[in-house]
Structure formats: C-alpha cells, structure tokens
Amino acid sequence: MSEDVEIRVLKPLFDLQQQLSHIPGEDELLMEKIQTxxxxxxxxxxxxxxxxHEVMATLLAxxxxxxxxxxxxxxxxxxxxxxxxxxPIPIYESNAHAFFSLDNLNTDLQSSVNATxxxxxxxxxxxxxxxxxxxxxxxxxKTNRHLQASASLIFNVFRDFDxxxxxxxxxxxxxxxxxxxxxxxxxxLERIAASKIVITEPVRLTPFCFPIKVDSLRESLTxxxxxxxxxxxxxxxxxx
Amino acid sequence: MIIVGDMFHxxxxxxxxxxxxxxxxxxQLQFDLVTGNHDIMDASVYEELEILRYDAxxxxxxxxxxxxxxxxxxxxxxxxxxxxxxxxxxGYGRQSMRLPCFYFGQQYAVLPAxxxxxxxxxxxxxxxxxxxxxxxxxxxxxx
Numbered sequence: 001m002s003e004d005v006e007i008r009v010l011k012p013l014f015d016l017q018q019q020l021s022h023i024p025g026e027d028e029l030l031m032e033k034i035q036t037x038x039x040x041x042x043x044x045x046x047x048x049x050x051x052x053h054e055v056m057a058t059l060l061a062x063x064x065x066x067x068x069x070x071x072x073x074x075x076x077x078x079x080x081x082x083x084x085x086x087x088p089i090p091i092y093e094s095n096a097h098a099f100f101s102l103d104n105l106n107t108d109l110q111s112s113v114n115a116t117x118x119x120x121x122x123x124x125x126x127x128x129x130x131x132x133x134x135x136x137x138x139x140x141x142k143t144n145r146h147l148q149a150s151a152s153l154i155f156n157v158f159r160d161f162d163x164x165x166x167x168x169x170x171x172x173x174x175x176x177x178x179x180x181x182x183x184x185x186x187x188x189l190e191r192i193a194a195s196k197i198v199i200t201e202p203v204r205l206t207p208f209c210f211p212i213k214v215d216s217l218r219e220s221l222t223x224x225x226x227x228x229x230x231x232x233x234x235x236x237x238x239x240x
Numbered sequence: 241m242i243i244v245g246d247m248f249h250x251x252x253x254x255x256x257x258x259x260x261x262x263x264x265x266x267x268q269l270q271f272d273l274v275t276g277n278h279d280i281m282d283a284s285v286y287e288e289l290e291i292l293r294y295d296a297x298x299x300x301x302x303x304x305x306x307x308x309x310x311x312x313x314x315x316x317x318x319x320x321x322x323x324x325x326x327x328x329x330x331g332y333g334r335q336s337m338r339l340p341c342f343y344f345g346q347q348y349a350v351l352p353a354x355x356x357x358x359x360x361x362x363x364x365x366x367x368x369x370x371x372x373x374x375x376x377x378x379x380x381x382x383x
Contacts, residue, residue: 006364008375038332038334039332039333039334040333071333071335072333073333073334074334084333084334085333086331086332086335103271136347148317149359153356156356157356157357160356204356205338208258218334220335225376226375226376227375227376227378227380229331229335229337230329230337230373230375231379231380232329232331232332233329233331233335234315234329234330234331234383235327235328235329235332235365235371235382236327236328236329236336236364237365237366237367238364238365238366
C-alpha cells in the first residue's frame with residue numbers, strides 16, 4: 001500500500017496531522033479544539049458526507065446552545081464539520097458522548113432546523129418553481145445569491161403573516177425530511193456511542209481542519225439575546 | 241410634526257383610513273409633510289387629512305428634505321429619509337448582522353424606515369459619525 005502514488009504524496013500531510021493532533025482509527029471520533037484570531041473552533045470528523053454533517057453540526061450546536069447562551073457559525077465538508085464561536089465551546093471528553101445521544105433526537109432535530117436557515121434555503125427552489133421570484137431572461141439569468149435574497153424577503157413575510165402557508169410548510173418539510181437522512185444519522189450516532197471520542201487541542205490549524213475553516217458557505221445558530229450580541233459587535237466602517 | 245416623505249405607500253389604502261380616524265382626535269397637531277416619491281395622492285386627500293405639503297422645509301439651521309441627495313448645500317444641516325439605511329456589524333467568531341439605523345453624518349442625517357419588502361440600503365459610516373441601530377424594539381448607540 002505504501003507504494004501507491006497517492007499515499008506517498010499525501011504522507012507528509014498525514015505526518016503533520018499526526019504530529020499536531022491525531023489520526024482517528026475506525027473506532028474513534030476525532031475532535032479538535034483550536035483557538036485562532038477568528039475565535040474558538042471545534043472541528044469534528046465523522047467522515048459521513050456533507051448532508052449528514054450539516055444536520056449533525058446543527059444538532060450539536062443546538063444541544064450545546066441549550067446549556068447556556070452561545071452563538072455559532074457552522075461550516076462543513078464531506079469529512080467533517082466546524083462550530084465556531086466567540087466564546088470557548090464547553091465540550092470535553094467527559095460530556096461529549098451525551099451531546100451525541102439518541103434521546104430526544106426527533107425533538108432536537110426539529111428545533112435545530114427551526115433555529116437555522118435550512119428551511120430558508122429550501123424555500124429558494126420552492127419560490128422559483130411556484131413562480132414567486134423572477135429568475136431572469138434566457139441567457140441572462142439572475143445569480144443564486146440574488147434569487148436567495150428575493151426568496152428570503154418573501155419567506156420572512158410568509159413566516160410573519162401567513163405561518164401556515166403551504167409553500168412555507170413545504171420548505172420546512174423538505175429541510176426536515178430530505179436533508180435529514182434520519183436513518184444514516186441514527187446509524188452514525190450509534191456508531192459514535194460505541195466509539196472512543198478523542199479530543200485534541202492543536203496549537204495551530206491541522207491539515208484535516210483547514211479546508212473546512214476556509215469554507216464560506218456558513219449557517220449560524222444562536223441562543224443569545226440579540227441585545228447581548230449587539231453589545232459585543234462593531235460597525236463595519238467605510239474602507240479607506 | 242414634520243414628516244420627511246413617503247407618509248403613505250402611494251395610492252389610497254387602509255392606512256389612510258386608519259390615519260383619518262386617528263387624526264380626528266388631534267386637530268390641534270400640525271402635520272407638515274415634506275413630499276417624497278410615494279406621496280402622490282390627490283391634493284384633496286391631504287387637505288381632508290389636514291396635512292400641509294412642502295418640497296422642502298427649513299427650521300432655523302435644519303433643512304428637512306426627503307432625499308438627502310436633492311438637498312442644496314447651503315450650510316444647513318440636512319435631515320432626510322428615503323433610503324431605508326442599514327449598517328453591517330461584525331463580531332468575534334465570524335459573526336455579522338445587518339440592522340436598520342439612524343445615521344448622523346457631517347452634512348446630513350438619515351432617519352430609519354422599516355419595510356418587509358424593501359430590505360435596506362447599506363451605509364458605511366466613517367469613524368466617529370454617530371450611528372444608532374434598532375433591534376428588539378430598542379435603540380443602541382454604536383459610535
């Protein structure tokens with residue numbers, strides 16, 4: 001195996017990962033806690049694919065946020081996910097298994113979907129199909145970002161004034177059922193329950209975490225009061 | 241009471257009727273409307289609502305106008321509306337938020353406006369210019 005070109009090329013990266021942190025075995029779940037100028041990061045590597053990671057990340061963020069007020073920025077890729085916060089994330093080897101418990105799974109999943117933007121993103125496609133937003137002329141279509149902005153305004157109006165609107169409900173249903181892949185999630189949680197959780201605190205970014213950290217497509221989840229968040233923030237000033 | 245424009249959204253609607261009922265209780269209050277691009281109803285409607293209309297108003301050293309870009313620069317401080325101003329704020333942990341605001345620049349100020357369908361025009365204030373953001377029915381001074 002060590003003769004494979006891929007392995008030979010990647011060997012220095014694996015060595016660096018091992019030296020800075022750890023390479024998880026099949027019966028282990030690796031978590032890395034790293035502090036950078038962006039804040040406090042928690043990286044988790046379940047190797048289960050992007051969709052499952054998205055759900056799993058929001059579930060973990062939701063469960064942690066229920067213990068005390070905290071705000072997370074969430075990113076993920078095919079082999080892991082990241083929770084980033086402005087305060088230390090209270091997860092340790094002693095309580096980690098509890099956060100991945102199967103108890104109250106359905107209720108917690110439902111709450112975490114409601115607490116994030118997942119339904120809002122589903123609503124983009126729904127509003128396009130329903131003809132609520134204009135997608136542009138042939139050859140000059142609007143960008144996804146533009147469509148998301150338009151769909152978002154309609155989403156807010158439905159949410160505030162017509163909460164039982166069928167298109168709005170459809171968005172929540174899709175976020176919940178299609179994205180969730182509940183069976184896979186359960187399987188993974190069962191696997192984690194049987195594995196050893198390894199938490200490392202690398203002094204700098206590791207090869208595993210880097211691609212996740214630079215991902216800009218992020219979710220956010222908060223249990224802090226808006227007022228408290230504003231007090232910690234600064235204005236974006238005119239660039240000179 | 242001075243309004244810097246866009247008092248009602250264009251043509252006669254329910255809001256006009258609600259306002260008419262409310263207005264009856266306060267005849268003593270003077271309403272001065274500096275007309276904006278949405279103030280397009282027939283003159284008789286404003287007459288009935290006891291609203292006086294102006295293109296612009298000057299009170300001592302303050303000049304009231306709907307759109308600050310239309311204001312003549314004559315040493316007066318301009319108080320305006322029109323653009324639905326908002327600011328972006330950021331915090332540790334890659335947090336960011338956009339909120340409606342009051343903006344007080346060197347030459348002019350912009351009052352906030354709220355609408356579900358318009359979004360906000362993001363302004364980038366300079367250091368030191370007073371900005372007050374609105375959230376949770378409260379006002380916060382940001383600088």
